[in-house]
């Protein structure tokens with residue numbers, strides 16, 4: 001509505017990746033708001049600091065999510081979807097993948113695919129809206145919008161830390177770690193390392209080494225949705241900047257940051273548009 005405030009995080013950044021994941025999984029009959037509530041509950045339960053009472057409440061929501069996903073996996077899903085592909089897959093022994101494994105894959109793929117991407121889009125929009133030139137240019141210049149997304153991923157990624165367990169004894173930065181050590185990798189810090197990035201606190205979409213961060217992890221478990229997330233965020237930025245050329249961040253509005261062990265992003269992006 002012209003002249004009104006709206007929240008681009010709740011109304012745009014968060015539902016968009018949820019809809020993409022529904023298409024990918026082959027599911028059509030659940031409102032995005034319910035799926036987002038289940039996904040938020042899962043993130044808070046696994047990565048937050050909920051009180052015992054809150055944990056009990058979150059577990060109920062996560063169980064609802066799990067039960068619903070199980071029914072989707074056991075019902076017929078379109079063959080061109082992730083659920084359909086997992087159901088028709090045969091192991092080298094000729095056996096199908098057991099349903100509990102299919103549910104587990106879809107559970108984590110769904111959360112990994114939509115929460116993080118929604119968080120990235122919210123951060124991208126907030127930074128782009130704070131600079132009128134960036135907003136204007138994002139509407140018309142496809143490669144600029146993609147590079148801007150990459151700078152946000154470098155500087156302020158949604159996944160700030162990730163856990164690893166050492167498989168064997170290893171020495172890291174002159175510290176000897178026994179096998180089985182629990183590590184918390186500070187992924188976010190890699191994009192602001194002054195030995196890698198010149199003036200790391202400056203947003204510069206023209207950096208030659210723009211992708212040399214670890215915001216999608218590294219090695220055999222590196223994020224398999226990185227290209228999809230980058231594409232969604234760049235398209236979301238371009239479309240919003242094109243459709244809302246006069247949008248400005250609502251003055252004085254507190255962005256309210258989500259702050260979990262591994263996830264950080266504004267939970268709202270309030271804008272005024274004419």
Ligand code: HEM
Pocket residue numbers: 108109112113114116117120157158159162187215216217218219220221222223224225226228229230
């Ligand atoms: C901005 C969005 C995203 C960010 C920042 C992100 C980040 C990450 C990170 C840091 C990891 C751990 C990598 C490691 O252990 O080295 C990961 C793993 C994973 N991501 Fe993403 N991700 C995003 C979007 C997506 C999307 C869209 C999907 C699916 C469509 C996805 C699916 C996965 C999966 C399945 C894994 C586990 C891979 C494995 O353990 O082998 N992610 N992601």
